Amino acid sequence: METHKKISSNVLALVFACLGMILGCVKENIVVETTEQVSITGYFEANPDKFSEFAAILDAANVSSVLNAYGLYTIFAPTNEGVRAYYQRKGKQSASDFTAAELRDLVLFHLLPDTIGTTAFTDGKLNRLTYYGQHLVTGVANVGGVSNTVINRQANLVEGNIAVNNGIIHAIDQVLEPATQTVAQLIESNPDLQIFARALHETGWYNRLNVLPAENPDPDSVRRWFTVLVEPDAVLAEAGFPTYEALRERFSHTGNPADPTDSLYLYVAYHVLPDARYLADIVSRTSHPTWAPLEVITSKYMGQEVLINDDIFNGMHEPGIGIDPAASDRSATNGVLHIAQGHFNIKLRSPIPVYWDLADQPEFRRLPGFRNGSLVHTVNLAQGGSHLEAIRWERDHIQYQANAGEGHFWGDRIMIPMSGTTNIRNHWVEFTTPLLVRGRYKVWVCYRTNPRAPIMQGYFNGVPLPRTLNMAEYNIGNTPEGEMEALGFKRHTNSSSNNFVGRLLGTIDVETTDRHILRFEGIAGGGDANGTWWDMIHFIPVDMDQLYPKFQPNGEIVQRPAN
Structure with a gap:
């Protein structure tokens, strides 16, 4: 923990030092213009009835001068009442009862x-790390x-978006305290999570x-943080x-749970x-x-529930598992912890065909x-659709x-x-596919011909895709x-009309069992207001019948007739 704090502190010091060097190199005839508003430090000094205690913390932490200088910062500033409540929780009387390093870390976590601004406050983490090196969460x-904006589940927003000449101040009613445990420690210290904690070990x-991000040697910075969905x-x-023991007996097929190929290891992973x-x-x-x-x-959000693995597979609804909102979003020093409300595991599936009716949208x-x-129902982006x-599509409308x-x-x-040419039609459209099981598939687009497509x-x-689509x-x-079929055509219905076409666009490798993105971009011609007429898209495993079944009005x- 101490290593992470020092790294964060040193980074902030380096940033401040670099800013000072840059400003010090500005020629005298260059004027840096700012507003007549006060700085962050100046605002606290001008409002002692609200922020004298936090101003004292800044002084004792030796950062008042930094926040009185040029820069762009956001600071969550606890009111006097909030700071005094923090002193009481810690058994202290004033800022002088803390070391400068302790107070510096406290400031870094608020900065x-x-x-x-508050427009960025959503139910989740802010998009920038604090200078302390942890996320803040809003909701x-x-x-x-009475509804209140809550910061880190620890403080209420009292007043937001106080603009000063070097940033924004958000007044809050409590001091924020950083997480002190890793995700592993959070799980192990919870008496309701002991089976999963044993599985982790x-x-x-x-x-x-149990490794802090700053200590993680993994070069991929994204993977230095973790999110764990724990089953109580x-x-x-x-x-x-x-x-x-019952969990191990069911899942550990090799007898060695530490083996990355072992089913218990994969269950945890x-x-x-x-x-x-x-x-x-x-x-x-x-x-x-x-x-x-x-x-x-x-994942999906239904009503007031966050559900995982709630899927439509092979035409059947597979009910998902809820995440307990009250017990989740628990910050750790290296990630976040969520509590699952049901048991879930990797689903072993074989590739199956998906016959997607594009008009059958929720x-x-x-x-x-x-x-x-x-x-005829039109969804028109230009009219607020x-x-x-x-x-998803670029512009104009779909029907x-x-x-x-x-x-x-x-x-x-x-x-x-x-269109591939005119700017009044869509140049691209994207489809998010239904769930496709990992495997190798042929892709067929089924449409009604338009000579001007x-x-x-x-x-x-x-x-x-290997073959272009010409509708x-x-x-x-x-x-x-x-x-x-050998020429890349089929009839996806029993219609004898040549206007209805199933066109093979090639073979794809689906590497993960998931929903995927299928995108089409116009590259030549088109522009007809009637556009393109889409009926279905078929994803059929390469070793299966590509011509049947057929789909009627x-x-x-x-199904294919018996011989």
Whole structure:
């Protein structure tokens, strides 16, 4: 712990020294203009009724002069009442009862580089580390019907965004105290987490999670921080593991939990994420890598719940596991701790085909005319519309079109104006795929031909697909299905019309079981207001039937006829 503090202090001292050198080298005829507002230190001195105690801490820590000089800082300043409450908790009378080093560390934990206003306060960590080297977390708490902005679950915001000539001051009602335990120590010291703590020791993960970021030799700075999703003893007991021995018997297939290939080792690794990810960070993405190789957890926010691994797989809903919000977001010196409300582990799956109906989006399902009548629903960005959960696009609009024709699955489609040339149409569109199991797949885009559609280049997770997509292409006439497939075409419905095309774009390697990004960019032609008409995208394992099943306008799924 002491090593980390000294490094943080030395970094701050170096920053201050460099600033002084830079300012000292400015020629006399150059005038540095500032506002007539006072500095951070000057503001505290001008408001002794609120901040005389914190000003005394700055003086005793020998940082008053630094915060009276040029710079850009954000400081969370406890009021006099908050500082006195801190003295009482520590059994002290005044700042003089602390060492200068102790007070300097305290100031560093309240001080951040750059100016960070309250608009950046979300339910999660601030985007800059404190000079102490730990994150601050903000959120909103409702107590007795009154909502307050809370900092680090320790203090309420009294007054925010006090502008001074070298930064921003946020007044708070308590002194903030940094975490003093690593993630490993947080887990081990909690009597409700003893089974998982034992598993950490037996697998060797305790030592990895007991290292401070500044002491971690890993060159990848992101991986110097950890997030751990822990299953409490009660959860494990309910899942059939009342003791560590029961957990080991179930998972340790090699008999050596410290072996990185052992299932118990992988079970623990699957509960550890790189970086410090607070709940707001977790729900801001649909998936997160874990320390189990090539394995991810998925995440979503439903109602008031943060759920992990709540997925639709093979058309079936797999209920997720909640994260206890009251017991989670616990900061450690090297990361953050969350408490899972259920048992979860790596799911062993084999690749399966995914036949994705692009018109079947959650936002469209809520429409009264979904798959009914002649509904046309437009999502227009220019008129304040928003991207859909699984579809993003550059500009203009997209449309859901019901009763779009007899060749479409369920009779509906989405229309996206695309172009490779004109600036009034979309140059790109991105789809977030359903869950794809790790494996090798062929990718088919199923569409209705538009002779004025552009040529598009597809990308899977940023890697170009082997074949471009030209939605002006028609299907091949009365060619036998086997020959069509060899040429990269198929009929995804039983329609005999050549307007309805299944086009092979190539083979992809899905390296992690997850949702992925499929992007299309216009590279030539196009610009028709009717755009491109998208029906389905098929991801089919390379060793499976690529031509069946077929998908009918009435929702029927037709399997390959028996010989």
